[in-house]
Each structure stands twice: as C-alpha cells, then as structure tokens.
Amino acid sequence: MQEKQISMVVLAGGASSRMGRDKSDLTIEGKTFLEMQIEKGKKLGISDILLSGYHGEKKYEYPIISDRFPGKGPLGGLEACFCKAKNPYCLVLGVDVPLVPADELAALIRQAQNSDEKAVILSHSGHEEPLMGVYRTELADAMLEEITQRKGAVFAFLRRNGYECYESQAPDWYFSNINDPETYKEIVRKHFK
Template sequence: MQNLTVAILAGGKSSRMGQNKALLPLGTMKIIEHLVTNLRPIASELLLVANTDEYAFLNLPVYRDRFPGQGPLAGIETALRVAFNEKVYITACDLPLLPAEIPRFLAENTEDYDVTVLAYKGKIEPLIGIYRKSIYPVVEKHLILRKNKIIDFYPQVKVKIINFEQLPENLQREEFLLNVNTPADYEKLLKIFSLKE
C-alpha cells in the first residue's frame, strides 16, 4: 500500500517462552521471517523495533527503544518517531499467521481516526492497529510519565475499534490471531502450520 509504514515490535523479553520467540523455526523460516514476508506487500516502509542485533539477517532497519523496559508502548513511540509515513501499522513479532489483508482492511478504514485497532471477543488488540504519526506527542508524554499501558492514552485521541466480526468473512479465522507467547502456543502454531503446508 502506498504511504503505509509497517513496524514490527520485537523488543520483548519472551520470558514465558524462555527464548526469543521471533527466532523460533516455522517450516523453513523463522517466525519473524513469516511476518516480514506476509507484510512486505502492503508496506511502503518496513522496519523493526528491537533492542538487539539478532535481526540483522533480515536486512531491515532496526531501531532501539528510547524508553527501554517500558513495554510495547515504548515500541510504538519508536515506530511513530522514526516512521516516514503518517499511517503506521503496529504489530507484534509473534503473529506469524496474520495475513496482510487484515492490516490492509484497517488502513483502508481509518477515515480520520488517530488509531484504528482490531478487537476480538470484546478485547482490544492494540498490537494489531494503525496509528497516526501525529499522535506521537501523546504517546511520548505517557512514557515520560511512566504510564506504559497502551490503551491508557486512547481517551486522549480519536480511536476507531473494528470488531473481528466486521472483517471480511474470509479473514474471520481465529488462528490468524494466534500469539506465540508460550511453548504450548508454539506447539499449536506448529500444528496449524503443518496442516497448511
């Protein structure tokens, strides 16, 4: 898509997994390589936010958090600060099955909203969302105040929530939202992936 930055946040500690989940193998590639492959077609700019050099093999720009240790909101701050485009799709590094059509749908339906996020079963998914670069000062202020929960700044901006059921029917597959946080999640992912091959 024209004028869309895709930012993959890969700065987490993977504490529940016990190792870097983004680098776990999935078929012939690593989990993060699947994300990059899936999302590249919709990105006019593709970048990573990470606090490690482990992703050099992807040949993508990697930016470090300015507020390390303050969670995914710090990753959003970094992405909005460095992004070239006004619209920035923010995603986590552990969603390898999410098709590009979902962020494309969000981006096409942002209208004049500052944040457009997906919600599933009534729960907002802040790391499946389009964020406008113009809200950067709000995000930065929250981090300075150490208010690290992403949705805490939502009341200060214009937010559009798109429910999972509002996606086109072919995108309403629960497996697309599988987060790989634990060894059990990884086992589930491997099973789903083997069925797709």
C-alpha cells in the same frame, strides 16, 4: 492506502521470558516469525519497515530501532519507531502474532484511511488487539508524554487519545499470541502438520 502513505513497525523487542528464547526467530514452515511479518508488509506494498528492538540472530535489510526509553514496553518501542517513520500512518504488528492474514491487515488499513480517529485497532470476537493496528505517526509526541509522565500502558494511551476498532470476521486462531512453548507447539500441531 498507497504504500507511500504508510510505514510498518514490527514489535520484536519483548523479553520472550515465557518462551525462553527470542520469539522473532521461531519458525513455522521454515520462515521465522519476523520474516512472516515483514513479508506481509511487502505484500501490502509497504517499503518503510522498522524493526522495533529486534536482538535475534538473523540479519535484515530493515532498520532496527532501539527504544529511547528502555523498559517502557510496547509504547516505548512505538514512540521510537514513530519518530523515524517516513509516513503519516504506521501499521503496527507484534512479532508474536505471525498468522494474521495480510488481507485482514489491508482491510484494517482501508478503515484507518477513512477514519477520523488517530488509531484503528483490530478486534475479533470481542478481543481488542492494540498491537495489531494502524496509528498516525503524529501520535509520537503523545506517546512520549504517556511513557515519561504515566505508566505507558497502551490501552490507557488509546483511551486518552481516541481509537476505533476494525471488526475482523476471520477465525480466532489467526490472531493467536504465541508467547510460550505450549502455544507454539499446539498451533504448529493443529494447523501446520
């Protein structure tokens, strides 16, 4: 998929309540989680990168998009960003999964480009990851309906609108969701020391 066809949304607006501080600004080997995700987008040739809900310390050259309907979780962030995205496809990546390899995302993008479904999400060892996926930006209207008329749950939305999975064979630790201090310390200790 050429860069002009795909935008990227980094979901960086969570409350970080379990972590106790903004996950976006946590670092591994001197790079913040958010920097790590932005670098992947750039490596994939994506120039239209949107930061959903980031309220951390650092300044970035990319637009920070606020939810139009606060308190609606990830789907609220995606809806606001999809309305601003410049391209028909959008790579979606949570900021708290900073270890996902760029080549896995490239394979995910390739599958999405050849899929009839409006969303392709990454799956590993039977775990489906809706916040590691490629969505068609035309889903913004359906997302708006989901967050204003229902609970706004991502999986309920996907089941209603259809999706398929890209099955990754990469080791599971690459997809670690780093949400609390214990997981953060453990990942750094095991893989980066």
